[in-house]
Amino acid sequence: MSGTTLLKETGPREVFCGLTSIVWLHRRMPDAFFLVVGSRTCAHLIQSAAGVMIFAEPRFGTAILEERDLAGLADAHEELDRVVKNLLKRRPEIRTLFLVGSCPSEVIKIDLARAAERLTTQFNGQVTILNYSGSGIETTFTQGEDGALKALVPLMPSSKEDKLLLAGTLANPVEDRLKTIFNRLGIKNIDSFPPRQSTELPSIGPGTKVLLAQPYLTDTARELKNRGCEILQAPFPLGVEGSKLWIEAAANAFNINKDLVSSTLEPLILRAQKALKPYVEQLSGKKLFLLPESQLEIPLARFLSNECGMELVEVGIPYLNREMMRPELDLLPENTRIIEGQHVEKQLDRVRETNPDLVVCGMGLANPLEAEGISTKWSIEMVFSPIHGIDQASDLAELFARPLHRHNLLTQKELEAI
Numbered sequence: 458m459s460g461t462t463l464l465k466e467t468g469p470r471e472v473f474c475g476l477t478s479i480v481w482l483h484r485r486m487p488d489a490f491f492l493v494v495g496s497r498t499c500a501h502l503i504q505s506a507a508g509v510m511i512f513a514e515p516r517f518g519t520a521i522l523e524e525r526d527l528a529g530l531a532d533a534h535e536e537l538d539r540v541v542k543n544l545l546k547r548r549p550e551i552r553t554l555f556l557v558g559s560c561p562s563e564v565i566k567i568d569l570a571r572a573a574e575r576l577t578t579q580f581n582g583q584v585t586i587l588n589y590s591g592s593g594i595e596t597t598f599t600q601g602e603d604g605a606l607k608a609l610v611p612l613m614p615s616s617k618e619d620k621l622l623l624a625g626t627l628a629n630p631v632e633d634r635l636k637t638i639f640n641r642l643g644i645k646n647i648d649s650f651p652p653r654q655s656t657e658l659p660s661i662g663p664g665t666k667v668l669l670a671q672p673y674l675t676d677t678a679r680e681l682k683n684r685g686c687e688i689l690q691a692p693f694p695l696g697v698e699g700s701k702l703w704i705e706a707a708a709n710a711f712n713i714n715k716d717l718v719s720s721t722l723e724p725l726i727l728r729a730q731k732a733l734k735p736y737v738e739q740l741s742g743k744k745l746f747l748l749p750e751s752q753l754e755i756p757l758a759r760f761l762s763n764e765c766g767m768e769l770v771e772v773g774i775p776y777l778n779r780e781m782m783r784p785e786l787d788l789l790p791e792n793t794r795i796i797e798g799q800h801v802e803k804q805l806d807r808v809r810e811t812n813p814d815l816v817v818c819g820m821g822l823a824n825p826l827e828a829e830g831i832s833t834k835w836s837i838e839m840v841f842s843p844i845h846g847i848d849q850a851s852d853l854a855e856l857f858a859r860p861l862h863r864h865n866l867l868t869q870k871e872l873e874a875i
């Protein structure tokens with residue numbers, strides 16, 4: 458591990474909960490439905506986070522359990538059964554139903570695993586009913602995907618065939634592009650997890666080599682390993698450097714000729730570096746502070762520092778999986794300050810003290826910081842944007858250059874008005 462400074466911090470947090478990941482999971486698996494078992498607050502969160510979907514019939518909903526349902530647990534179970542029954546009657550196309558737990562105390566008392574089992578039997582195989590927690594007490598927003606995928610692993614058929622499994626939701630065009638590159642290298646048997654239909658779960662087993670596309674799949678990776686899969690060690694496919702090493706990790710695992718790998722990747726790298734240039738000019742030398750939220754902070758910090766020349770003030774991360782992050786940590790500049798966990802007040806004090814040019818943070822913190830004249834980037838944008846792979850490196854850099862450009866324009870206008 459490089460000479461990074463790893464520190465821990467606990468205290469008040471300001472992050473979205475795991476329910477948020479429903480917003481991209483329901484797009485990925487259109488035959489699945491996500492039923493949040495929660496309060497009105499949960500319903501509001503999911504509706505506002507997914508507000509962009511108003512034109513499509515949503516594939517998520519909330520079974521709202523309130524005080525009156527607390528009269529007895531039997532009532533809560535009855536209420537849940539009633540909601541599920543109505544939902545499946547109205548939407549017979551649903552093939553997988555996720556019951557997503559939340560943090561209100563009335564929900565914590567319900568054994569959703571048992572409810573899922575009971576309902577699966579009741580619906581006699583017509584639909585698979587699973588559960589996971591999206592509770593804000595236990596999860597930050599990307600951990601919701603980890604929970605959903607972990608719940609799916611036991612349903613994946615067994616197989617001994619050699620294959621590459623890309624784990625973690627990617628934008629469909631990005632995933633297609635990455636598969637094309639692997640095909641060119643001669644890796645033809647590739648599956649994705651989650652699949653594009655919840656019923657088309659890939660088979661896994663001792664011949665499966667897993668390349669994690671997202672850094673927040675700790676539990677899923679452990680479950681896949683327990684099923685005999687090999688988890689490949691690599692940085693994550695953000696930026697040219699990370700994506701190259703990520704692809705090379707798979708190529709090594711499949712014994713692909715190194716010359717073929719470099720002749721395939723070299724033109725892509727040259728093109729991506731050329732496209733990156735204007736953004737490097739804007740970002741180079743700028744001070745960056747990442748507050749913990751998405752779990753993508755370390756790969757982003759590595760990209761923005763190594764390829765865009767930004768100076769890392771502090772890299773916050775909700776939790777640090779050292780094993781999974783080792784290849785990333787090795788690439789960070791010496792003495793990068795990494796803080797695991799959060800004490801939001803202390804972090805905001807450090808932001809003000811260090812006066813960075815750009816802060817990557819959650820939506821709740823962005824507005825107050827902007828009001829103080831500090832440029833921000835919402836970390837949630839990273840999970841909605843197609844940012845993975847060599848070809849996407851300049852688009853990724855542009856996401857960070859944009860708020861700086863905006864800040865410059867506003868400052869210029871203010872100066873002109875004086």
Ligand code: SF4
Pocket residue numbers: 474475476495496498499500502558559560561591592593594
């Ligand atoms: S799960 Fe908890 S943190 Fe998330 S919206 Fe519901 S009440 Fe809020």
